[in-house]
Amino acid sequence: MAKEKKLVEAITPMDKDFAQWYTDVVTKAELISYSNVRGCMIIRPRGYAIWENIQKQLDARFKETGVDNVYLPMLIPESLLQKEKDHVEGFAPEVAWVTHGGEEKLSERLCIRPTSETLFCDHVKDIVHSYRDLPVVYNQWCSVLRWEKTTRPFLRSSEFLWQEGHTFHATAEEAKERTEQMLNVYADFCENVLAIPLVKGKKTDKEKFAGAEATYTIEALMHDCKALQSGTSHNFGNGFAKAFGIEYTNKENKLSPVYETSWGMSTRIIGAIIMVHGDDSGLVLPPRIAPVQTMIIPIQQKKEGVLDKAFEIRDMLKSNFSVKVDDSDKSPGWKFSEQEIQGIPTRIEIGPKDIEKGQAVIVRRDTREKIVTPIEKIEETLAEVLETMQNDMYNKAKAHLEKNTHIAHNWEEFNDILENQQGFIRAMWCGERECEEAIKDENGATTRCIPFVQAKHSDVCVHCGKPAKCEVYFGKAY
Amino acid sequence: MAKEKKLVEAITPMDKDFAQWYTDVVTKAELISYSNVRGCMIIRPRGYAIWENIQKQLDARFKETGVDNVYLPMLIPESLLQKEKDHVEGFAPEVAWVTHGGEEKLSERLCIRPTSETLFCDHVKDIVHSYRDLPVVYNQWCSVLRWEKTTRPFLRSSEFLWQEGHTFHATAEEAKERTEQMLNVYADFCENVLAIPLVKGKKTDKEKFAGAEATYTIEALMHDCKALQSGTSHNFGNGFAKAFGIEYTNKENKLSPVYETSWGMSTRIIGAIIMVHGDDSGLVLPPRIAPVQTMIIPIQQKKEGVLDKAFEIRDMLKSNFSVKVDDSDKSPGWKFSEQEIQGIPTRIEIGPKDIEKGQAVIVRRDTREKIVTPIEKIEETLAEVLETMQNDMYNKAKAHLEKNTHIAHNWEEFNDILENQQGFIRAMWCGERECEEAIKDENGATTRCIPFVQAKHSDVCVHCGKPAKCEVYFGKAY
Numbered sequence: 038m039a040k041e042k043k044l045v046e047a048i049t050p051m052d053k054d055f056a057q058w059y060t061d062v063v064t065k066a067e068l069i070s071y072s073n074v075r076g077c078m079i080i081r082p083r084g085y086a087i088w089e090n091i092q093k094q095l096d097a098r099f100k101e102t103g104v105d106n107v108y109l110p111m112l113i114p115e116s117l118l119q120k121e122k123d124h125v126e127g128f129a130p131e132v133a134w135v136t137h138g139g140e141e142k143l144s145e146r147l148c149i150r151p152t153s154e155t156l157f158c159d160h161v162k163d164i165v166h167s168y169r170d171l172p173v174v175y176n177q178w179c180s181v182l183r184w185e186k187t188t189r190p191f192l193r194s195s196e197f198l199w200q201e202g203h204t205f206h207a208t209a210e211e212a213k214e215r216t217e218q219m220l221n222v223y224a225d226f227c228e229n230v231l232a233i234p235l236v237k238g239k240k241t242d243k244e245k246f247a248g249a250e251a252t253y254t255i256e257a258l259m260h261d262c263k264a265l266q267s268g269t270s271h272n273f274g275n276g277f278a279k280a281f282g283i284e285y286t287n288k289e290n291k292l293s294p295v296y297e298t299s300w301g302m303s304t305r306i307i308g309a310i311i312m313v314h315g316d317d318s319g320l321v322l323p324p325r326i327a328p329v330q331t332m333i334i335p336i337q338q339k340k341e342g343v344l345d346k347a348f349e350i351r352d353m354l355k356s357n358f359s360v361k362v363d364d365s366d367k368s369p370g371w372k373f374s375e376q377e378i379q380g381i382p383t384r385i386e387i388g389p390k391d392i393e394k395g396q397a398v399i400v401r402r403d404t405r406e407k408i409v410t411p412i413e414k415i416e417e418t419l420a421e422v423l424e425t426m427q428n429d430m431y432n433k434a435k436a437h438l439e440k441n442t443h444i445a446h447n448w449e450e451f452n453d454i455l456e457n458q459q460g461f462i463r464a465m466w467c468g469e470r471e472c473e474e475a476i477k478d479e480n481g482a483t484t485r486c487i488p489f490v491q492a493k494h495s496d497v498c499v500h501c502g503k504p505a506k507c508e509v510y511f512g513k514a515y
Numbered sequence: 516m517a518k519e520k521k522l523v524e525a526i527t528p529m530d531k532d533f534a535q536w537y538t539d540v541v542t543k544a545e546l547i548s549y550s551n552v553r554g555c556m557i558i559r560p561r562g563y564a565i566w567e568n569i570q571k572q573l574d575a576r577f578k579e580t581g582v583d584n585v586y587l588p589m590l591i592p593e594s595l596l597q598k599e600k601d602h603v604e605g606f607a608p609e610v611a612w613v614t615h616g617g618e619e620k621l622s623e624r625l626c627i628r629p630t631s632e633t634l635f636c637d638h639v640k641d642i643v644h645s646y647r648d649l650p651v652v653y654n655q656w657c658s659v660l661r662w663e664k665t666t667r668p669f670l671r672s673s674e675f676l677w678q679e680g681h682t683f684h685a686t687a688e689e690a691k692e693r694t695e696q697m698l699n700v701y702a703d704f705c706e707n708v709l710a711i712p713l714v715k716g717k718k719t720d721k722e723k724f725a726g727a728e729a730t731y732t733i734e735a736l737m738h739d740c741k742a743l744q745s746g747t748s749h750n751f752g753n754g755f756a757k758a759f760g761i762e763y764t765n766k767e768n769k770l771s772p773v774y775e776t777s778w779g780m781s782t783r784i785i786g787a788i789i790m791v792h793g794d795d796s797g798l799v800l801p802p803r804i805a806p807v808q809t810m811i812i813p814i815q816q817k818k819e820g821v822l823d824k825a826f827e828i829r830d831m832l833k834s835n836f837s838v839k840v841d842d843s844d845k846s847p848g849w850k851f852s853e854q855e856i857q858g859i860p861t862r863i864e865i866g867p868k869d870i871e872k873g874q875a876v877i878v879r880r881d882t883r884e885k886i887v888t889p890i891e892k893i894e895e896t897l898a899e900v901l902e903t904m905q906n907d908m909y910n911k912a913k914a915h916l917e918k919n920t921h922i923a924h925n926w927e928e929f930n931d932i933l934e935n936q937q938g939f940i941r942a943m944w945c946g947e948r949e950c951e952e953a954i955k956d957e958n959g960a961t962t963r964c965i966p967f968v969q970a971k972h973s974d975v976c977v978h979c980g981k982p983a984k985c986e987v988y989f990g991k992a993y
Contacts, residue, residue, distance in 0.1 A: 070638060073595065074625065075616075077588035079638050082653070085584050106563050110555035110674055111589075111627075111658055112611075117551065130617045133590075135627070137612040138553075138662035147552065149589075149613070149627070160548060160557050175560070180589055180657070184616035196588055 048378070050317050055261040060190070062311055066320040066379050069190045076188040076195030080304070083379060086328035087307055088198060092178060094230055094326075095200065095302065098222050104176045104202060109156045111179070112147040117155045121280040124154060127247020131183045133195075149182040154248065154273075154299055157203040158281035165205060165295060167286045173205040174215075191308035192265075192515050199303035205295045207287065209274060212296035216272040219300040220253040223268035231306070232323040232431035233257050233313050234438045235267065236461065236510055238486030243470050246299075250274040256485045256510065258438045259312035262459035264485050264514040267309050270300035308515070313434050314403075320380025321403050323430050324423040331399075331419060332376045333362045336369050336388025346392050346412075350385060353416060358423075377402060382426055383419065401426055403433075442510075444494050451499050451511070455480050461512045463488075467498035468506035476500050476511070485510040526856070528795045533739040538668070540789055544798040544857050547668045554666040554673030558782070561857060564806035565785055566676060570656060572708055572804075573678065573780065576700050582654045582680065587634045589657070590625040595633045599758040602632060605725020609661045611673075627660040632726065632751075632777055635681040636759040643683060643773060645764045651683040652693070669786035670743075670993050677781035683773045685765065687752060690774035694750040697778040698731040701746035709784070710801040710909040711735050711791050712916045713745065714939065714988055716964030721948050724777075728752040734963045734988065736916045737790035740937035742963050742990040745787050748778035786993070791912050792881075798858025799881050801908050802901040809877075809897060810854045811840045814847050814866025824870050824890075828863060831894060836901075855880060860904055861897065879904055881911075920988075922972050929977050929989070933958050939990050941966075945976035946984035954978050954989070963988040 048065060049057040063069050068084030080088065096106070112135060119125045132148035150156065161173055182196045191197075202219060206212045220237065227233040235255040245252035249271040257267045275294040278284075284292045314321040324330055331354065335347040347362045354360045363372045369386075376384045386398040397415055399408040399422050410418035441460025445451035454462050462482065466472070477483055491508050498505050526543060527535040541547050546562030558566065574584070590613060597603045610626035628634065639651055660674045669675075680697060684690045698715065705711040713733040723730035727749040735745045753772040756762075762770045792799040802808055809832065813825040825840045832838045841850045847864075854862045864876040875893055877886040877900050888896035919938025923929035932940050940960065944950070955961050969986050976983050 070641060072588050072634070073637055074588040074590050074592060074634075077590065079588070080586040082583035082585055085586055088586075089584060105560035106567060107560055108558040108563055108566075108658075108676060110550050110552040110557070111660070112552050112555065112674070114552060132617065133613045133625075134615040135611045136614045137624075139608045139610065141662075146615075147611075156550070156552075159551055163548060180586075182589070184619075196590070198586060 048317060048319055051260060058315075058317070059308075059312065062315050062319055062378075063190045068307070068320075076185050078188075078190050078194050080198070083328070084307065087310070087322070087326060088304055090326050090328060091302075091306065092200075095222075095226055096178075098226060099176055099200075099202070102174075102218060102222065104174050107175045107177055108179070109153055109160060109177060111150055113150055113153075113155055115146045115148065117159060118148060120155060120158075121248050121277050124248035124277075128152065128183075131185070133182050133184055150179075151181055151183045152299075152301075153177065153179075153181075153201055154203065154277060154297075155281075157299075158277050158283060158297070161205050161295070162281055162283045165283060165285050168207055168288055171205060171207045171285060171295065172211065172215075174202075175204065176200055176202040189308075191304055191311070193305075197304050199301050202298070202300045204298045205278075205283070206297070207285070207293070207295065209296050212272055212274070212298050216251070216253060216270045216298045216300070219298070220255065220268070220270040223270070223300070223302055224255050227255060227257070227267060227306075227309075228431065230323070230325045231310055232325075232427055232434060233267070233309055234431065234435040236438075236486060236488055238488040238510065240269075240486060241470075241473060241484045241509070243473050244484055246271045248273065248276060250276065254486050256461075256512075257309050257313060258441060258461060258512075259309070259515070260315070260437070261312070262441050262513075264461065264512040265305070265309050265312065266485070266514065267306055268300070268302040271298060273297040273299070314430055315380070316403075318374075319378035321430070322380040322382055324382045324427045327380070327382050328359060329361050329379075329381050330359045330423060331361075331383040331385055332372070332381045333360065333385045333387060334369055334372045334376065335362070335364065336386055336391075338364060340389050342392060343387065343389060347387050350387060350397060350412065350415060354419065357416060358419060383422060385415075385419075403430055445499055446495050448500055451482075452480060455482055455513070459513065461485065461510050463492065463494065463508060463510055464499035465493070465495045465497065465505035466507060466509040467501055467503040469498075469501070469503070472498060472501045472503075481513055482511045483514055485512050485514060526795060526797055529738060536793075536795070537786075537790065540793050540797055540856075541668045546785070546798075554663050556666075556668050556672050558676070561806070562785065565788070565800070565804060566782055568804050568806060569780075569784065570678075573700075573704055574656075576704060577654055577678075577680070580652075580696060580700065582652050585653050585655055586657070587631055587638060587655060589628055591628055591631075591633055593624045593626065595637055596626060598633060598636075599726050599755050602726035602755075606630065606661075609663070611660050611662055628657075629659055629661045630777075630779075631655065631657075631659075631679055632681065632755060632775075633759075635777075636755050636761060636775070639683050639773070640759055640761045643761060643763050646685055646766055649683060649685045649763060649773065650689065650693075652680075653682065654678055654680040667786075669782055669789070671783075675782050677779050680776070680778045682776045683756075683761070684775070685763070685771070685773065687774050690750055690752070690776050694729070694731060694748045694776045694778070697776070698733065698746070698748040701748070701778070701780055702733050705733060705735070705745060705784075705787075706909065708801070708803045709788055709791075710803075710905055710912060711745070711787055712909065712913040714916075714964060714966055716966040716988065718747075718964060719948075719951060719962045719987070721951050722962060724749045726751060726754060728754065732964050734939075734990075735787050735791060736919060736938060736990075737787070737993070738793070738915070739790070740919050740991075742939065742992040743783070743787050743790070744963070744992065745784055746778070746780040749776060751775040751777065792908055793858070794881075796852075797856035799908070800858040800860055802860045802905045805858070805860050806837060807839050807857075807859050808837045808901060809839075809861040809863055810850075810859045811838065811863045811865060812847055812850045812854065813840070813842065814864055814869075816842060818867050820870060821865065821867060825865050828865060828875060828890065828893060832897065835894060836897060861900060863893075863897075881908055923977055924973050926978055929960075930958060933960055933991070937991065939963065939988050941970065941972065941986060941988055942977035943971070943973045943975065943983035944985060944987040945979055945981040947979070947981070950976060950979045950981075959991055960989045961992055963990050963992060
């Protein structure tokens with residue numbers, strides 16, 4: 038009963054209140070539940086199944102590039118966190134401190150990891166001695182905690198799940214290559230699996246990771262034209278290595294510092310999936326990441342043969358697709374709504390009339406298009422429908438990204454776009470941090486990235502008029 | 516160089532110093548590394564790959580029984596931990612307390628989860644309203660933390676990885692069935708995948724989980740004849756449900772409490788694999804859990820055609836086995852030692868003479884038996900060798916368990932066995948907690964379990980002489 042009540046409360050339309058639409062989708066699709074722990078969410082089965090699929094596919098891609106998974110402690114002694122100056126400044130204000138173990142007060146405070154660069158450096162110092170021990174290419178799947186003031190499910194929560202890769206190399210070139218390689222792994226995964234088009238580039242010094250020499254990023258554009266940083270890859274050079282004293286004997290028998298990278302993608306990406314593909318009926322999951330790809334919904338299921346046929350179709354499909362039958366005692370209309378709210382990419386409707394004709398009806402979640410298929414060809418048809426849907430979803434999101442990417446030649450245009458059209462603003466920039474901060478103060482736009490593929494729109498900075506150093510993507514962001 | 520130095524230091528023989536042997540194996544097989552965080556270990560690639568295989572296979576078994584994975588917060592507010600009296604008494608002394616978030620002192624302390632019954636209850640109270648919402652069959656893979664005084668890699672560390680299942684049912688019968696079902700999942704996994712024979716039974720009231728009505732356990736016997744609790748499944752009845760006020764409307768429209776279970780297996784089981792199967796040359800991994808099942812080691816690899824043949828064999832095997840080629844510039848003897856220390860179940864030796872004869876040599880890690888096989892039949896032969904090895908390892912461990920399980924008819928026999936033979940001691944017991952504690956105080960033996968299959972050895976308790984209530988397995992334990 039309670040469940041039925043919840044479902045009929047309509048999802049707030051996006052146009053009316055985007056933030057409320059988002060909250061309605063994450064809760065009504067049962068992806069998360071709020072917890073009584075400040076800033077921490079509960080990831081429910083439907084949400085966690087998406088994360089499991091992300092893990093599985095991303096992990097396979099990591100392993101293809103030679104990544105080994107490991108597990109390091111969740112606690113970091115305060116003295117260890119403090120070893121790299123920029124890093125501690127960036128993270129110390131937002132960590133949770135453990136001060137007592139059982140009844141005993143600790144002699145040194147321990148923080149719950151906000152990220153694990155310091156622990157990885159401390160470990161690698163012990164295991165790397167010679168060039169033969171390099172490269173070290175590690176990753177860990179874990180949860181981290183940052184004491185956030187305002188939180189939103191998936192987008193910003195105190196605790197979140199992620200993977201953090203940490204690699205150590207003999208040369209600066211190799212570290213740079215790995216940083217780029219992993220950004221490309223993320224980009225490829227987002228575009229091909231999540232159907233999310235991206236802008237790839239480098240963060241400005243202001244926006245880069247605490248302690249990094251360079252941070253690369255992939256930026257996606259949400260329905261509301263705000264940007265979401267979706268994955269980052271950092272090149273540390275040998276800064277951390279020097280702070281932690283990690284040295285190795287090179288082939289010439291000389292001591293050299295190592296070069297380090299780190300890269301991460303988190304449950305935040307689920308927020309991107311929701312805000313890039315969702316609609317006013319709920320979640321829309323790209324077929325390649327959907328935990329259930331098709332829900333078979335019997336029509337007049339009490340009539341003889343209907344349920345049997347539904348399960349027969351399930352058995353035809355189950356080796357190649359993730360498929361379920363909804364044989365609950367709810368009405369078909371109710372089941373349709375649930376399948377739509379939950380973002381299951383397709384449903385298969387099968388009733389007595391269909392059975393008579395030897396057919397079934399596949400309905401796409403994104404377009405509601407109905408595809409009638411002979412039952413004996415259902416495997417083939419469903420494969421085609423899912424493939425087409427995956428591509429269509431990407432193309433639709435790509436069109437949205439392109440439509441909402443504007444060039445600003447001057448400050449007036451910049452403000453005009455920000456006020457009336459939003460989205461990404463491509464503009465020239467002087468490269469000065471003060472100017473970047475002034476822009477943010479004036480209208481809330483931040484630098485999203487310095488795109489790898491540069492264009493030139495003017496000779497001077499869009500804001501201060503000084504000579505331009507590079508093109509930048511600006512935007513409002515989550 | 517440093518690595519080579521490490522390898523030649525021999526592993527301490529088991530008979531000389533079992534504890535040192537264990538430490539040597541976990542460090543020299545590079546399963547773990549010690550960290551600078553009190554009581555926490557670093558799980559290195561070779562150790563973590565074992566855990567990944569455990570996760571993968573156990574998770575598939577869970578899902579077959581209808582389990583959904585979820586993720587709940589890692590922090591528990593103090594007030595929530597205190598809701599169930601026995602539970603807080605059991606865990607409060609061994610938790611780590613977070614008292615500060617960033618610069619701010621928290622109004623309420625939060626502990627890092629030592630286990631998550633309280634969080635699951637708090638969540639389930641929100642999502643279960645009607646009998647239609649039951650059962651709830653959840654599991655989470657995560658790390659937990661217990662502030663341990665003395666720690667040992669895998670066996671007892673402050674932080675460890677595990678899975679914790681939490682289920683909620685409409686009836687006491689259903690909860691009991693689920694408790695038993697999950698114990699059987701663990702037992703089947705240990706016996707069939709890890710080749711570890713077990714004793715299954717119920718914990719005494721003294722040894723059961725804090726807050727449980729009944730705890731079921733699987734107990735394994737290590738090489739040194741000490742027992743290791745390898746997995747537990749708890750039936751909470753409706754105790755927690757009452758403490759947390761979880762009620763549902765049953766089919767007769769009446770409010771009823773729910774019945775709860777929880778069950779867990781942790782990285783501790785890796786300690787069991789080591790101590791059940793390892794030998795003086797290092798780790799021995801059962802084929803079904805080994806991250807690498809066979810290492811191809813070329814002999815005279817610089818001779819033309821040898822490496823090519825090694826990779827050709829790798830390609831023949833890679834679709835059905837986890838296989839690697841060691842083409843490093845170390846000597847074959849050195850590679851053999853590494854493969855043995857690391858417990859890789861088989862190696863395949865292939866040299867110029869073998870190639871001439873169209874054959875390769877498979878060497879079993881456990882028995883060192885050499886099996887010569889025609890190369891064109893290598894897939895078939897390797898499959899047979901691994902299957903035989905898996906069974907032999909189980910049978911060997913089973914023989915060890917049986918040989919070291921003794922019946923004590925009286926207190927003299929009991930002490931005699933404990934002093935001279937060790938292992939499991941089957942004896943009658945009065946069922947009194949005081950008597951159980953007295954036994955432990957006298958000679959360090961604890962009750963391991965009340966076996967499901969009961970035998971009768973006497974009418975009276977082996978220790979106090981009062982009328983016997985049941986047969987118990989006693990032993991010294993990790």
